[in-house]
Amino acid sequence: MPSKKYEQLAAELELRISTHQVKPGERLSSVRELGRMKQVGVNTVVRALEILEDKGLIVSKPQSGFYVLGPRVASSVTQPRMRLSLPREVDVPALVSTVFESARHRELLPLGAACLSPELYPCESLNRITRRVVREQPRLVGSYELPPGNFEYLRQVSRRLEKFGAFVAPSELVATHGTMESLGLALRATCAPGDTVLIESPQYFGILQALQQLRLKVLELPTHPIDGVSLEQVEQALERHDIAAGLFTPNFSNPLGALMSDAKKAALVELFARYARPLIEDDIYADLSFQGLRPRPLKAWDAQGNVLTCASFSKTVSPGLKVGWLAPGRHMEKVKALQLASTMGCGSLSQQVMARYLASKEYERNLAELRLHCSVQVERISRHVLAHFPEGTRTTTPQGGFVLWVELPRRVDSVELYRRALEEGISTSPGTLFSTRERYRHYLRINCGNRWTPTLEQGLLRLARLATVLHRAS
Numbered sequence: 001m002p003s004k005k006y007e008q009l010a011a012e013l014e015l016r017i018s019t020h021q022v023k024p025g026e027r028l029s030s031v032r033e034l035g036r037m038k039q040v041g042v043n044t045v046v047r048a049l050e051i052l053e054d055k056g057l058i059v060s061k062p063q064s065g066f067y068v069l070g071p072r073v074a075s076s077v078t079q080p081r082m083r084l085s086l087p088r089e090v091d092v093p094a095l096v097s098t099v100f101e102s103a104r105h106r107e108l109l110p111l112g113a114a115c116l117s118p119e120l121y122p123c124e125s126l127n128r129i130t131r132r133v134v135r136e137q138p139r140l141v142g143s144y145e146l147p148p149g150n151f152e153y154l155r156q157v158s159r160r161l162e163k164f165g166a167f168v169a170p171s172e173l174v175a176t177h178g179t180m181e182s183l184g185l186a187l188r189a190t191c192a193p194g195d196t197v198l199i200e201s202p203q204y205f206g207i208l209q210a211l212q213q214l215r216l217k218v219l220e221l222p223t224h225p226i227d228g229v230s231l232e233q234v235e236q237a238l239e240r241h242d243i244a245a246g247l248f249t250p251n252f253s254n255p256l257g258a259l260m261s262d263a264k265k266a267a268l269v270e271l272f273a274r275y276a277r278p279l280i281e282d283d284i285y286a287d288l289s290f291q292g293l294r295p296r297p298l299k300a301w302d303a304q305g306n307v308l309t310c311a312s313f314s315k316t317v318s319p320g321l322k323v324g325w326l327a328p329g330r331h332m333e334k335v336k337a338l339q340l341a342s343t344m345g346c347g348s349l350s351q352q353v354m355a356r357y358l359a360s361k362e363y364e365r366n367l368a369e370l371r372l373h374c375s376v377q378v379e380r381i382s383r384h385v386l387a388h389f390p391e392g393t394r395t396t397t398p399q400g401g402f403v404l405w406v407e408l409p410r411r412v413d414s415v416e417l418y419r420r421a422l423e424e425g426i427s428t429s430p431g432t433l434f435s436t437r438e439r440y441r442h443y444l445r446i447n448c449g450n451r452w453t454p455t456l457e458q459g460l461l462r463l464a465r466l467a468t469v470l471h472r473a474s
Contacts, residue, residue: 005040006047013048017057017068025376025452028058028066059292059372069290069375077225077394077407084236087196087219090212090436095415096205102427109450109459112418112427114254114315114403116449120373121318122357122366129356133349140348147336149175149325150351156358157325165300166309166327174326174335175346179284180206181339182310182326187214187245188338189331190278190308195244198237200229202405202434202443204254207247207282218436219243225396225405228253228260231267238275245278251286251295255405255434255445257378257398262296269301276306278331283311285401287367290375295400305329313354315401316370317363321350374402377448381460385446388464390471402449408442411474412467417444420466426459 016022029037034045049066052058058066099112134140148154154170161168176182191197193215199207201220211218219237221229228250237243248268250260260268272279281298289295299309308331312324323346328335339345357363382395382404392409408414414430421428431443450456 006044007051009034009038009040009044009048010051013052014057017052022068024068024379026068027064028068030065053292059290059368059375061368061372067372067376069379077396077405084233084240085220085437087217087241088436089217090208092205092209092212092436093433095418095430096209096433099205099427099429099433102422105427107425108422109426109455111447111450111459111463112429112445114401114445114447114449115319116315116370116402117451119451120370120449122362123318125360125362126318126321126353126357129353130349133352133356137352140352143348144344145175145348145351146345147174147339148332149173149346150348150355153323153351153355153358154325156355160358161297161299161327164294165296166302168299168309168327172327172329172332174328174332174339175351176310176312176324176326176339177322177343177346178314178324179282179310179312180210181343182312182324183207183247183280183282184210184214185326185335185338186278186280186308186310186328186331187211187216187247189328189334190280191216191244196241198234198243198246200248200253202255202431202440204249205429205433208434208436216244220435220437223253223256223258225256225258227264228258231264231271234268235271238271238277243275243277245280246272247280247282248298249282249285250298251283252288252398252400254285254401255403255429256396257401257403257405259295259399265296265298266301269298269307273304273306279307281307281309283309284315286311287316288371288374288402289400290371290378291399292368292371299327302329305331316367317354317357321354323347323350323354373451374400374448377450377452378402378404380452381446381448384457384460385464388461390464390468393467402447404446404448406444406446408444408467409471410442412442412470413474414440414442414444417463417467417470420470421463424462424466426463428463 031045035042102108102112154173158170196217199218200223221233223229250265283297297309298307309327390409394407396405418428418430429445431440432438
């Protein structure tokens, strides 16, 4: 039984959340209101709220208050079989192009491609900054920004990385057209056609497509839905096979949402350094942590320039600006040469707009709102899926990002479900897209980046009905 007043208040509020008296997305009473209702001081209320925030039950939204995330159920997705496979060529199914294409059709309910609703991005602020930059530098659109990129933009990225323990100077960064260009440059700088890359499985199909285009082989490691790949399996692969590079997403992997611990990240970096193999990091979802604290990148433990960190602001600020960055470590000169020979660098205007936006306080305010939106939506959609999909359906419990990995009963074919859902105006991402071996046939990735609306709710119910029909028919 809690003895201190703030512990008692925290326990009472936690009970209200766990019994659904206060639902995910709802705002708690203000600090002063809670203090008045419970007849306790402000400091007592603040300490109680800090306990709930540390447990991941609530999140603070600047200038607005505390919002409920709700209790998170333990992950029940079937654990992967820990068996090491052999390197194989990548053959991405044609269905990938259809899934990408479906994101362009506004009449479809976008549960397939991992995209946020456009209204969640700070479009007005970015438009205002863009007008100011063009007004001040009218000839800017008539100039190139050669590699490595605009210094002020790279300085802002460097400052953000320093906050998370990764000390990377602006001169050690390259501006890119988003994370996919960063990953492509990192792979081309470290691998040659026919080489083998060590990757997580399931793996985002856009990365599999990039690996295929570069004619690289992959060795897939089954990934735990909570904390990522097994370090033991990573070392076995490095020992037994000629691995050219590793490519991992330690912070909220796609589609699992797994988060590696700091100890595991440090060990992974040390392992690749010991075997003298480059380690490529996709860090695109790191800013969207549900706990509010942005996890550290692998780069924070890189003392030898062996880690190549790739990221962008496409998921948090603007997919339209297409501006990202790459910290290539000891591969800097090769990356710059590769970019110069392909895209000639990243656009001047987009870099300057992003630099000014990052320098303002708006980015952190917008991030707080996005984190709240994503955490609530993932939780809400997960509960909806578990309540309405066929018995035996399971979901992951992502700790960040905005995608949900759903395990359907084995008799439900997610490719057939995708086709039937498309006929009803719903796009999804069947699990077979996330592996080179046609695995995950009864899995599905759902995009949780949309606002909760009656249309979304009805679409999820239709998808659940289709899955139920397939389950009964099989």
